[in-house]
Amino acid sequence: MDLSAARSSDENPTPTTAIKGAARQQLVKVGAAGLSLEGVARDGGLAVTEVEAVFPHRDDLLTALVIDAYDASATAMEQADRAAGDAGASAGARLLAVTRALRQWAFENPGEFTLIYGSPVPDYHAPQDTVPAASRTPAVLAGIVRSGLEGGELTPPRRAVPGPPLLLPAAVELFGGVPEAPFSDIIERGMVLWSNLIGLLVFQVFSRTHDSVRDEAAFFDYAVAVAAESIGLVVSPGESSD
Incomplete structure (x- = not known):
């Protein structure tokens, strides 16, 4: 396994990984009912449009988190x-x-x-x-x-x-x-x-x-x-x- 590639991947997560990571932080902070694409974008250091490109609606993101x-x-x-x-x-x-x-x-x-x-x-x-x-x-x-x-x-x-x-x-x-x-x-x-x-x-x-x-x-x-x-x-x- 290329460890340098693995470290690079960890340091530069894909948009989906970054979004889900920020969303999990939101679950702890505000709960599932308070989850919003805007809050996820803010916590993840992303633009809302970047989040919406992967998960167009909050429910799409919730479903992904539920499955995970x-x-x-x-x-x-x-x-x-x-x-x-x-x-x-x-x-x-x-x-x-x-x-x-x-x-x-x-x-x-x-x-x-x-x-x-x-x-x-x-x-x-x-x-x-x-x-x-x-x-x-x-x-x-x-x-x-x-x-x-x-x-x-x-x-x-x-x-x-x-x-x-x-x-x-x-x-x-x-x-x-x-x-x-x-x-x-x-x-x-x-x-x-x-x-x-x-x-x-x-x-x-x-x-x-x-x-x-x-x-x-x-x-x-x-x-x-x-x-x-x-x-x-x-x-x-x-x-x-x-």
């Missing part, structure tokens, strides 16, 4: 899962590794975390283009649950929750089909796990637990372990995937 945030957070999880899997970790240890990776990403990128998991931006409706990136996070969790199921690592639920089928075909497809009893509602349980994870991260990133627990990282591990019980997966708080 989903992709970056999912990449962190995928890398953690790959490392844990290469180390021969159990499904429970893999789950702990990927949730920790998502937590670390969220704390390192609070503006982007808030963009995708915080309050909706008024008058902005994420287009279909964001769906593939948004699907990567649940896909990581689904892969771990599926692996645990196929490897005999899941404990059958104590009781089935009665009710009609609740799943859309896309959710079933993402998991690879509906398993047979006693795990026939494992996809619904996995979605509850996913919801609990995001809610827990919202609490921690927005400082809703700092005045209630002594060790927020340890509490995070504990909460993941409790949530994992609903799908019959054993997670040991404090466990290492190495």
Whole structure:
């Protein structure tokens, strides 16, 4: 690799890179609702026309940031899962590794975390283009649950929750089909796990637990372990995937 070329690239980012970098600063300073092309241009030392040449409308820029945030957070999880899997970790240890990776990403990128998991931006409706990136996070969790199921690592639920089928075909497809009893509602349980994870991260990133627990990282591990019980997966708080 030509290091001098790499340094030159870092020092002279492309207009798109510079715009996105300035926009991420805006997310932290004013939030997604306050994002404007004028503010991005000002923070990036660019003319508004330069920004508009790449992103004609604010929503175009928001969509790009949303996709980047989903992709970056999912990449962190995928890398953690790959490392844990290469180390021969159990499904429970893999789950702990990927949730920790998502937590670390969220704390390192609070503006982007808030963009995708915080309050909706008024008058902005994420287009279909964001769906593939948004699907990567649940896909990581689904892969771990599926692996645990196929490897005999899941404990059958104590009781089935009665009710009609609740799943859309896309959710079933993402998991690879509906398993047979006693795990026939494992996809619904996995979605509850996913919801609990995001809610827990919202609490921690927005400082809703700092005045209630002594060790927020340890509490995070504990909460993941409790949530994992609903799908019959054993997670040991404090466990290492190495």
